Amino acid sequence: MAGMESTSAEMDLDRPNLEEYLPSDSIHGSGSPKNLHLRDLLDISPTLTEAAGAIVDDSFTRCFKSNSPEPWNWNIYLFPLWCTGVVVRYGILFPLRLLTLLFGWIIFWAGFIPAHILLKGQEKLRRKIERKLVEMMCSFFVASWTGVVKYHGPRPSMxxxxxxxxxxxxxxxxxxLEQMTAFAVIMQKHPGWVGFIQKTILESVGCIWFNRTESKDREVVARKLREHVQGVDNNPLxxxxxxxxxxxxxxVMFKKGAFELGCAVCPIAIKYNKIFVDAFWNSKKQSFTMHLLRLMTSWAVVCDVWYLEPQYLQPGETAIEFAERVRDMIATRAGLKKVPWDGYLKYFRPSPKLTEKKQQIFAEDVLRRLEK
Structure with a gap:
C-alpha cells in the first residue's frame, strides 16, 4: 500500500499545475470564479468545432479526389458482359489505338524533322508547317482515346x-484544345518523354515552361507573357x-498573372463526361504515361469545350476581381463548384505564418476567457 501511495504522489507531482497559469485573484477568490476560469481554460470546443468542420467539409481535398468507378459486375448476369468489355477494350481497342498513335508519330516526325532542319532560313513557312504538324499530332492523340469532343463557339484566331x-x-x-488551334501554352516543366516533347516540339509553337519551386522562373515567365501577347504573328497564348x-x-482560385497583361481575356470552359472514364489526372498518384494508358483502355473520352466571349478589365476593377469574374463565367458554363482555395497548396505545406496566426488566435481566445 505504501508503494502505491508513493507512486500516486509521484504522479501528482508530474501533473501540470493549472493554477500557475491563472491570475492570483481567481485562485484566492471565491470558488465560483476559480471553477469558471478552469472550465474556460479547458474549454476548447470552438477549436474542436472548427477542426471537426474542416474534416467533415474538406472542400480542398475534394477538389483533387479521383472518382472511382462504381462496380457493376456484381452478379452472374452482368459479370460475363463485364468480361466481354474488358476483352474488347484491352484486346481489340487498345492495340488499334496504339497503332494509330504510332502511325501518327511516324507521319509527324517525317514532316517535322525536315521542316525544322531545312527551313531554318524561312521562319514564317517553317512555323506554319510545324504548327499544322502539332495540330495533326494532337488529333492522333485524341483519336487514340476515341475522343468525342464537341466545340461550341467561334474558333480562336491569331x-x-x-x-x-x-x-x-x-x-x-x-x-x-491544340488539335483545333495551335496555342502557345504556359506549362510546368515535366521529366521523361513529356519533357522531351516540351523541349523539341512544343517550343516550336512558342510554349513557355516554368518550375513552381523557382521564384526566378516566375519573373522570367511574366516578362515572356507580356512580350508574347504583343506579337502579331505569335500563336494564341x-x-x-x-x-x-x-x-x-x-x-480553385485563378492566379492573377494572366489578368494583369492589359489585354483581352478569352475564357474557355472544359467539361468532361465521366460516363466512360474520369479524365482527371492526379499527378501525385499517377504518371502521365499511366494516365494515357487508362484513357486508351477506356471506351471513349467525351467532353464539351465552350469558347466564351472575350472579357476586359473594367474601370476600378482589380486583377483579382477580374480573375474571379472570369472564373465565375467558366464555372457557370461548365457546371463547376467554386472553392476559395489556392491550388498550389496541393504541392506545398501551409505557410508557417498561417500556422502561427491560428496559434495566436487560439492563445488570444484563451487569454480573453481568463480575463472575464
Missing amino acids: RPHQVFVANHTSMIDFII LIFPEGTCVNNQYT
Whole structure:
C-alpha cells in the first residue's frame, strides 16, 4: 500500500499545475470564479468545432479526389458482359489505338524533322508547317482515346493583345484544345518523354515552361507573357490559371498573372463526361504515361469545350476581381463548384505564418476567457 501511495504522489507531482497559469485573484477568490476560469481554460470546443468542420467539409481535398468507378459486375448476369468489355477494350481497342498513335508519330516526325532542319532560313513557312504538324499530332492523340469532343463557339484566331484561359483537369486539356488551334501554352516543366516533347516540339509553337519551386522562373515567365501577347504573328497564348489539375467538379482560385497583361481575356470552359472514364489526372498518384494508358483502355473520352466571349478589365476593377469574374463565367458554363482555395497548396505545406496566426488566435481566445 505504501508503494502505491508513493507512486500516486509521484504522479501528482508530474501533473501540470493549472493554477500557475491563472491570475492570483481567481485562485484566492471565491470558488465560483476559480471553477469558471478552469472550465474556460479547458474549454476548447470552438477549436474542436472548427477542426471537426474542416474534416467533415474538406472542400480542398475534394477538389483533387479521383472518382472511382462504381462496380457493376456484381452478379452472374452482368459479370460475363463485364468480361466481354474488358476483352474488347484491352484486346481489340487498345492495340488499334496504339497503332494509330504510332502511325501518327511516324507521319509527324517525317514532316517535322525536315521542316525544322531545312527551313531554318524561312521562319514564317517553317512555323506554319510545324504548327499544322502539332495540330495533326494532337488529333492522333485524341483519336487514340476515341475522343468525342464537341466545340461550341467561334474558333480562336491569331490576334495580338489576347490571352485564353481555361479550367484545368489534365494535360489532355492542352491536347484537346491544340488539335483545333495551335496555342502557345504556359506549362510546368515535366521529366521523361513529356519533357522531351516540351523541349523539341512544343517550343516550336512558342510554349513557355516554368518550375513552381523557382521564384526566378516566375519573373522570367511574366516578362515572356507580356512580350508574347504583343506579337502579331505569335500563336494564341493559353494559360491554365488554376496552376494545377482539378477533378472537373470544382474550380480553385485563378492566379492573377494572366489578368494583369492589359489585354483581352478569352475564357474557355472544359467539361468532361465521366460516363466512360474520369479524365482527371492526379499527378501525385499517377504518371502521365499511366494516365494515357487508362484513357486508351477506356471506351471513349467525351467532353464539351465552350469558347466564351472575350472579357476586359473594367474601370476600378482589380486583377483579382477580374480573375474571379472570369472564373465565375467558366464555372457557370461548365457546371463547376467554386472553392476559395489556392491550388498550389496541393504541392506545398501551409505557410508557417498561417500556422502561427491560428496559434495566436487560439492563445488570444484563451487569454480573453481568463480575463472575464
